[in-house]
Amino acid sequence: MVRFKYYPPLFINNLIFLTLTGLFLLFLEFMGAKAWTWIMERVSLDVFVIVIGFTFYLLIFWGVGVPYLLLDRFKKPYSLYKYKIQDIPEERRRKSPKVPLSKAIARVLANQFLGTLPFLTGLFYFMVKLGYTVNVAIPSWWVALLQLAGLILIEDVLFFAAHHTMHRKYFFKKIHRVHHEYRESIAIATHYVHFVEHIVGNLIPVFAGVLLLQPHPFVVLFWIMIVVINALHTHSGYAFPWMAYSVHHDWHHYHVNGSFSAIGLMDQLFGTDKAFNKAKEEYKKKN
Numbered sequence: 582m583v584r585f586k587y588y589p590p591l592f593i594n595n596l597i598f599l600t601l602t603g604l605f606l607l608f609l610e611f612m613g614a615k616a617w618t619w620i621m622e623r624v625s626l627d628v629f630v631i632v633i634g635f636t637f638y639l640l641i642f643w644g645v646g647v648p649y650l651l652l653d654r655f656k657k658p659y660s661l662y663k664y665k666i667q668d669i670p671e672e673r674r675r676k677s678p679k680v681p682l683s684k685a686i687a688r689v690l691a692n693q694f695l696g697t698l699p700f701l702t703g704l705f706y707f708m709v710k711l712g713y714t715v716n717v718a719i720p721s722w723w724v725a726l727l728q729l730a731g732l733i734l735i736e737d738v739l740f741f742a743a744h745h746t747m748h749r750k751y752f753f754k755k756i757h758r759v760h761h762e763y764r765e766s767i768a769i770a771t772h773y774v775h776f777v778e779h780i781v782g783n784l785i786p787v788f789a790g791v792l793l794l795q796p797h798p799f800v801v802l803f804w805i806m807i808v809v810i811n812a813l814h815t816h817s818g819y820a821f822p823w824m825a826y827s828v829h830h831d832w833h834h835y836h837v838n839g840s841f842s843a844i845g846l847m848d849q850l851f852g853t854d855k856a857f858n859k860a861k862e863e864y865k866k867k868n
């Protein structure tokens with residue numbers, strides 16, 4: 582039986598995200614308007630959102646994803662590797678069945694180029710039809726903060742709904758089974774999903790808030806950055822204290838049930854984290 586290290590949530594969890602958000606809000610407040618004028622003098626809005634937006638997303642995904650892969654591969658530096666959540670003897674880990682990395686990378690790239698890129702393009706032109714223009718105002722820091730909070734909330738509600746549905750027998754067998762080929766997840770497995778799940782479970786929850794709130798493209802880029810980093814980390818199998826709490830999603834991959842939410846909020850609301858909390862308490866008593 583695999584033992585989980587049930588790291589408790591810490592005060593410093595999300596330190597990275599809080600720091601990044603602070604820096605982004607400062608940038609928006611003091612340089613946002615100037616930077617936006619500078620960019621719009623050089624590229625059109627569609628080039629900025631689709632070409633630069635998609636490239637930025639790829640750079641973030643692989644720029645953060647590859648170091649996680651290297652950490653898995655070399656198990657060094659130990660100061661980071663020690664935060665591995667599933668406590669499996671290395672011998673057993675080596676022997677356990679694995680998704681070949683080349684197969685995982687191929688599926689992730691297919692989802693990115695055949696899923697994310699057309700989705701982002703379609704969404705952008707739909708928003709332009711609704712009146713989204715280069716003149717969308719640079720928001721003040723508190724409006725941007727509220728928009729980000731709204732995006733997080735909308736994502737958690739829709740991700741929970743989609744993920745919970747995917748665990749119904751029919752959808753699990755046809756679709757979500759692919760994602761659960763990883764019993765001990767790795768970072769890039771966040772996009773190792775059936776194509777339908779990539780649209781319904783990954784893209785719609787992330788971009789529904791963009792359609793509803795129509796934030797400035799700078800806010801959209803920042804949102805993409807934090808949501809991608811968070812998705813990679815919560816699938817990484819590590820519980821770095823300075824990152825978002827990731828133990829519940831790792832537990833979900835191992836047990837293939839419960840803890841469906843992205844940030845835990847909806848699980849608390851619907852009580853779908855009961856089994857996880859019970860196991861956590863038992864672990865605490867024993868250790």
Ligand SMILES: [Zn+2]
Pocket residue numbers: 744748757761833837
């Ligand atoms: Zn699942």
